[in-house]
Amino acid sequence: MKKKDIILKVENISKQYRLGLVGTGTISHDLNRWWYKIRGKGDPYLKVGDTNDRTSKGDSDYVWALKGVDFEVERGEVLGIIGKNGAGKSTLLKILSKVTGPTTGEIKTKGRIASLLEVGTGFHGEMTGRENIFLNGAILGMTKSEISSKINEIIEFSGCERYIDTPVKRYSSGMTVRLAFAVAAFLEPEILVIDEVLAVGDAEFQKKAIGKMQDISRGEGRTVLFVSHNMAAVKNLCTRAIVLENGSSSFEGEVEECIEYYISNNKNKETKLYYSANNKDNILQNIEIKNKLVASGSNINICFNLNVKAINLTNVHLGIYNFNDEKVLHISSEYFNNGYIKTSSDVLNCVIERNPLTQGLYYVNVGVVSNKVEVERLKKCLVFEVVNSDFFNCGIILKPASIKAKALAEYKWY
Amino acid sequence: MNNKNSDWLYTISPKKKLIDLNFSEIWRYRDLLLLFVKRDVITQYKQTILGPLWYFIQPLFTGVIFTLIFNNLAAIPTGSGVPPFLFNLAGITSWNYFSSCLTGTSNTFKANQGIFGKVYFPRVITPLSVVFSNLLKYGIQLLVFFCFYLYFVFFSNKATNVSPQFVIIFLPILILFMGFFGLGIGMIISSMTTKYRDLTFLVGFGVQLLMYGSAVMYPLSYFKEKVPEYSWLVEYNPMTIIIELFRHMTLGVGDFSIFKILYVGVAVILIFSLGLIIFNKTEKTFIDTV
Structure with a gap:
């Protein structure tokens, strides 16, 4: 087996925060801590403290934003860190980038860490774009000569050449962000820590930014730690991932497995599988999938319970999305039977024959139209999972890892 | 499969050593220090008409007012043959440098929490940059002082008893003392204010009160003569x-002795080291308490 070249080692990192107003009672706690310290005992407030579950009320004023996080990163690896809001991602990044210290534990590293928790840190509105490039670059840890040698590339990448000698306060917010990201993109540390900064700028710039990130990680072999809610970006960039949950790492492994784990975990808590909108005022009373199991290539029978007496129903359409929020299928009654759908009964059925979906989780948005007006729109009203199957009836079950497609199609070879 | 533990570049841990200053790291960030100074200088007088002229106007007007109030009105003697205006200007420029270093560094953590919360660099760079950009300002004001000095010596008959001493070669050391004394106190205050905001209220008027106790507009000898029972307050x-x-x-x-010079040296070094230690201890966790 190849010897692992571990560049970053996180050992049992924990971080405790005090809830409520800092300042009230801090002096008494500080004095108490000091009293324990001179008697040679540990910090009394480290024992108390709940796990970081923001939804439930805890017993203590102290919480563990992170508790016992361990992981290792190899050189050249791109590690994705995913988790819900408040799972401890940002705290972990803050500790990694030395903005704040851990309460317990240790992080060992073999390379310089540069962090991008925000783009444009230290930008000064009164200074020109060029001056800000130097200032921001220096704050991020570059030397003046390093910046000077790259300044032309940075300006070109930012696409703000025309404005480069104008004070930044005259820039549009998009331009400021472009300029800031351009500086960050040319950082050359051994380890780069990135917090969702890719979610800035317009579509064109985002594409450019992700491309640059890929260059950095793949082409130049830099180690990157990447935190994001954008599963598509994580999937694109990362080679491995960890899932943080309530301050501890709950899953570690291949990116796809992690995303799957994260999504299925999320789903159980926030959306109900086979959900029904049991609201009497709704026109769409209930929506469910009649099949027990949905596999690639099977028929999907979606059953709607509608209160058709209330309106003159003319059209029902639904979109099927994957969990990267990409719309995979659009299904509408508009294109069926000259736009005519049966409205006499309260029950409406839609059958998707030989569904082309690949393995994974999907959700459904539904729109109900009456006389060309959308009277109801339900988001994520149905979540279902598609499992692998022998789509092509050839005796081979699809291998998702080798296919990586969003949709399947039937075909023939001559 | 495991690596040796010895070849780690550095470790992030909660352990705090008393003195944990990484000078090579500070040296690596010297460009940042220069750029911070540049930023302060460039941006301070942007969109003003007089621009850097304000550097001159401030001490000049204060000098004129002080001369009117304290010398013409209150008749505080500045020594025979020493023009009161020159006497005041000397006090004001030096005091200004010290006080601007103190007030400028005393809100380091609060004013920079935006940057400090997002990026790591040796935090001590920020207060140091304040001291250096103020030094530049002080340099300009010293120039003004020496211009007036020359005027009084060569073009007016008032300055009959004014002569620079050869010890003026130690002026750079004295300036260092002023800056680092202010920096030391400023760092202590900025570290304390991250948790307890009370000190911010003290700084503003405290500095003003301290000016009256620092022999800026009167000679120490005159104070000792008039208020001998409290003179130790000012003297030390x-x-x-x-x-x-x-x-x-x-x-x-000027009223001084070798003992006093030693005393000042020790005091400045002590306060500065104390400030540095407290500042270093605070910088690791201040973002959680600020």
Whole structure:
């Protein structure tokens, strides 16, 4: 087996925060801590403290934003860190980038860490774009000569050449962000820590930014730690991932497995599988999938319970999305039977024959139209999972890892 | 499969050593220090008409007012043959440098929490940059002082008893003392204010009160003569000694002794080291308490 070249080692990192107003009672706690310290005992407030579950009320004023996080990163690896809001991602990044210290534990590293928790840190509105490039670059840890040698590339990448000698306060917010990201993109540390900064700028710039990130990680072999809610970006960039949950790492492994784990975990808590909108005022009373199991290539029978007496129903359409929020299928009654759908009964059925979906989780948005007006729109009203199957009836079950497609199609070879 | 533990570049841990200063790291960030100074200088007088002229106007007007109030009105003597305006200007410029270093660094953590919360660099760079950009300002004001000095010596008959002493070669050390004394106190205050905001209220008027106790607009000898029972308060204020020394170096008037010089040296080094230690201890976790 190849010897692992571990560049970053996180050992049992924990971080405790005090809830409520800092300042009230801090002096008494500080004095108490000091009293324990001179008697040679540990910090009394480290024992108390709940796990970081923001939804439930805890017993203590102290919480563990992170508790016992361990992981290792190899050189050249791109590690994705995913988790819900408040799972401890940002705290972990803050500790990694030395903005704040851990309460317990240790992080060992073999390379310089540069962090991008925000783009444009230290930008000064009164200074020109060029001056800000130097200032921001220096704050991020570059030397003046390093910046000077790259300044032309940075300006070109930012696409703000025309404005480069104008004070930044005259820039549009998009331009400021472009300029800031351009500086960050040319950082050359051994380890780069990135917090969702890719979610800035317009579509064109985002594409450019992700491309640059890929260059950095793949082409130049830099180690990157990447935190994001954008599963598509994580999937694109990362080679491995960890899932943080309530301050501890709950899953570690291949990116796809992690995303799957994260999504299925999320789903159980926030959306109900086979959900029904049991609201009497709704026109769409209930929506469910009649099949027990949905596999690639099977028929999907979606059953709607509608209160058709209330309106003159003319059209029902639904979109099927994957969990990267990409719309995979659009299904509408508009294109069926000259736009005519049966409205006499309260029950409406839609059958998707030989569904082309690949393995994974999907959700459904539904729109109900009456006389060309959308009277109801339900988001994520149905979540279902598609499992692998022998789509092509050839005796081979699809291998998702080798296919990586969003949709399947039937075909023939001559 | 495991690596040796010895070849780690550095470790992030909660353990705090008393003195944990990484000088090579600070040196690596020297460009940042320069750019911070540049930023302060460039942006301070942007969109003003007089621009850097304000550097001159501030001490000049204060000098004129002080001369009117304290010398013409209150008749505080500045020594025979020493023009009161020159005497005041010497005190004001030196005091300004010290106080701007103190107030400028005393809100380091609060004013920079935006940057400090997002990026790591040796935090001590920020207060140091304040001291350096103020040094530049002080340099300009010293130039003004010496211009007036020359005017009084060569074009007016008032300055009959003014002569620079040869010890003026130690002026750079004295300036270092002023800056680092202010920096030391400022760092202590900025570290304390991250948790307890009370000190911010103290700084504003405290500095003003301290000016009256630092022999800025009167000679120490006159104070000792008039209020002998409280004179020790002023006499052992390090800033008094620094200002008296400055006047001795440049004008040839001043009350000092070798013992006092040693006292100032020790006091400044102590306060600065204390500030540095407290500042270093605070910088690791301040973002959670600020």
